[in-house]
Amino acid sequence: MANAAPMTRSFLQVAATEEVASPLRVVQIEGLVILKIIKHCKEFSPALVTGQLLGLDVGSVLEVTNCFPFPIREEDEEIEADGANYQLEMMRCLREVNVDNNTVGWYQSTLLGSFQTVELIETFMNYQENIRRCVCIIYDPSRSNQGVLALKALKLSDSFMELYRSNNFSGEKLREKNLSWVDIFEEIPIKVSNSALISAFMTELEADTPVTQCDYDRLHLSTKPFMERNVEFLIECMDDLSMEQQKFQFYYRNLSRQQTQQQSWLQKRRAENIARKAAGEEPLPEEDSSNPIFKPVPEPSRLDSFLITNQISNYCNQINGVAGQSLNRLYLTKALHEN
Amino acid sequence: MATPDQTVLQFFPLSTSLSAKVHPVVIFNICDCYVRRPHQAERVIGTLLGSISFDGVVQITNSYAVPHNDSLDQVALDIDYHHNMLLSHQKVNPKEVIVGWYSTGFGVSGGSALIHEFYSKEVQNPVHLTVDTGFKNGEASIKAFISVNLSLGEKQLAAQFQEIPLDLRMIEAERVGFDILKKTMVDKLPNDLEGMESTMERLLAVIDDVYKYVDNVVEGNIAPDNSIGRFISDTIASIPKISPAAFDKLINDTLQDHLLLLYLSSLTRTQLSLAEKLNTAAQIL
Numbered sequence A: 001m002a003n004a005a006p007m008t009r010s011f012l013q014v015a016a017t018e019e020v021a022s023p024l025r026v027v028q029i030e031g032l033v034i035l036k037i038i039k040h041c042k043e044f045s046p047a048l049v050t051g052q053l054l055g056l057d058v059g060s061v062l063e064v065t066n067c068f069p070f071p072i073r074e075e076d077e078e079i080e081a082d083g084a085n086y087q088l089e090m091m092r093c094l095r096e097v098n099v100d101n102n103t104v105g106w107y108q109s110t111l112l113g114s115f116q117t118v119e120l121i122e123t124f125m126n127y128q129e130n131i132r133r134c135v136c137i138i139y140d141p142s143r144s145n146q147g148v149l150a151l152k153a154l155k156l157s158d159s160f161m162e163l164y165r166s167n168n169f170s171g172e173k174l175r176e177k178n179l180s181w182v183d184i185f186e187e188i189p190i191k192v193s194n195s196a197l198i199s200a201f202m203t204e205l206e207a208d209t210p211v212t213q214c215d216y217d218r219l220h221l222s223t224k225p226f227m228e229r230n231v232e233f234l235i236e237c238m239d240d241l242s243m244e245q246q247k248f249q250f251y252y253r254n255l256s257r258q259q260t261q262q263q264s265w266l267q268k269r270r271a272e273n274i275a276r277k278a279a280g281e282e283p284l285p286e287e288d289s290s291n292p293i294f295k296p297v298p299e300p301s302r303l304d305s306f307l308i309t310n311q312i313s314n315y316c317n318q319i320n321g322v323a324g325q326s327l328n329r330l331y332l333t334k335a336l337h338e339n
Numbered sequence B: 001m002a003t004p005d006q007t008v009l010q011f012f013p014l015s016t017s018l019s020a021k022v023h024p025v026v027i028f029n030i031c032d033c034y035v036r037r038p039h040q041a042e043r044v045i046g047t048l049l050g051s052i053s054f055d056g057v058v059q060i061t062n063s064y065a066v067p068h069n070d071s072l073d074q075v076a077l078d079i080d081y082h083h084n085m086l087l088s089h090q091k092v093n094p095k096e097v098i099v100g101w102y103s104t105g106f107g108v109s110g111g112s113a114l115i116h117e118f119y120s121k122e123v124q125n126p127v128h129l130t131v132d133t134g135f136k137n138g139e140a141s142i143k144a145f146i147s148v149n150l151s152l153g154e155k156q157l158a159a160q161f162q163e164i165p166l167d168l169r170m171i172e173a174e175r176v177g178f179d180i181l182k183k184t185m186v187d188k189l190p191n192d193l194e195g196m197e198s199t200m201e202r203l204l205a206v207i208d209d210v211y212k213y214v215d216n217v218v219e220g221n222i223a224p225d226n227s228i229g230r231f232i233s234d235t236i237a238s239i240p241k242i243s244p245a246a247f248d249k250l251i252n253d254t255l256q257d258h259l260l261l262l263y264l265s266s267l268t269r270t271q272l273s274l275a276e277k278l279n280t281a282a283q284i285l
Helices: A004-019 A031-044 A077-096 A118-130 A158-166 A171-177 A196-205 A213-219 A224-278 A303-338 B024-035 B079-092 B112-122 B171-176 B178-182 B192-219 B226-238 B244-281
Strands: A026-030 A050-058 A061-069 A103-109 A135-139 A151-156 A185-188 A190-193 B009-012 B019-022 B045-052 B057-066 B068-070 B075-077 B097-104 B127-131 B142-152 B155-164 B166-168
Touching (some): A026 A031, A026 A135, A026 A151, A031 A103, A031 A135, A031 B024, A061 A077, A103 A118, A118 A135, A118 A151, A118 A158, A151 A158, A151 A190, A158 A171, A196 B178, A224 A303, A224 B244, B019 B142, B024 B045, B045 B079, B097 B112, B112 B127
Parallel strands (some): B019 B057, B097 B127
Antiparallel strands (some): A135 A151, A151 A185, B009 B142, B045 B057, B068 B075, B142 B155
């Protein structure tokens, strides 16, 4: 007995030290999950859908071993409760067939990578409350038509989450934390794993043709619709950003106006005080909180502009990627034609 | 002499034009369920979901495992579980209905008829898919069956499983890329340009093959095959004939378009980083 007690304690200690886990480095997804996500997202495209990811948290690797789709969300509250039931029911059922019964995050589809929204952050924070380590997998069905597997694993950075909890996005705070728009989301590298059985099946079943559907998609010359929409979205975002910047300009203008007002008030007060001193009277206080010009002007939150900036840079990346691809293609066509 | 009202021994339905198409996600799911089967269980059984089109093609697009108990001569299926799962699946996608059931193992086994009968109540003429996870013949055999009743007049004598043609819809898997699905571990997803590179390599290899073949035929090393020749000439004919000047203009215009877009996006990025610097600097008033 006496021996057992220290043993358990040391075990607990070990468990406690494990708690301070290494940061999440890799998300390891099963091929099955990829196919399931793609199936769900494609079936409902262009509607945006979500689903739950199940898996295991092993050290710095988050293993995603299964997933299930959510029904399309309705605004009705009754149905919302139904959705929660559905989730529990599904998890229970899957556990019965020995699927990992541990939520590790969620997946969602997106249109041209326009996923950086406040809702995403809110959902992430909700998940984060319950699960220490969670991840969001984003799949873009529109890009897969070009032979790209547009799968991304994202998480919010720790410093951003801290800031989000305090709900303070003033410029000062951001500078203090040294947080810029690049630091909101962290992209985690994805690894794909397959069980040996699946690997064997796929090797068996792979068609003999040297050209696959993926190749056809990639060699498709027309990228115009995709580019067009991308640029369209980009322009919209730019408009939004300039709106945000106008807000800031307005804020600064107000701020500087207030500061000059304060200065002039102070000067007046000082001159008055000197006069009062000369007359042998008590000087008036140099600060007056009841005066409206001392009321601090609320600073607009920078979250929106950060998100829009993120979005814009995402569109830029996509444009660059696709343009690079089509430049390749064009040179290829040229070479072929000359031959 | 056989007259119409005489009792005859016959199969029902006589001949079927049914065929099945299986999506790779189903195979993946079955394999995963098999890997995760309970201790001592030898096989997994589950429900297949999908749709049936009018021309008799059964699309199998989804599946889920159903716990069961295999004893010597009987099979007990957890029917409650089956119904719960079905309801859940229908909430997500009401278009997917039961089309049949699957079991791992090679071909049809003893208890199959019983389960098949159960599924016959759920859906007319269910498909039975078998996936040989044991690689009995040294190959991955996936087969689809339907049940055919042997009846003598009105009286049913027996049921027979008849194999129907099965098509593996690998296009979806191809879209993802076999390179990713084939290996047990892939460290990194290919990005745009890497994918393009491998595609170009494959294209080059294919063109090389064609060249070699044509050269060999011209030199008389290989007997010419008319159908291949026609394919090649069709392919070459499908390249539109454009005058070099027009073609150059076409290519150059598109090139310019893309370069402009690239320029635009770099400009935007510069603008962003500039704006960020200004925004944080403007604080120090």
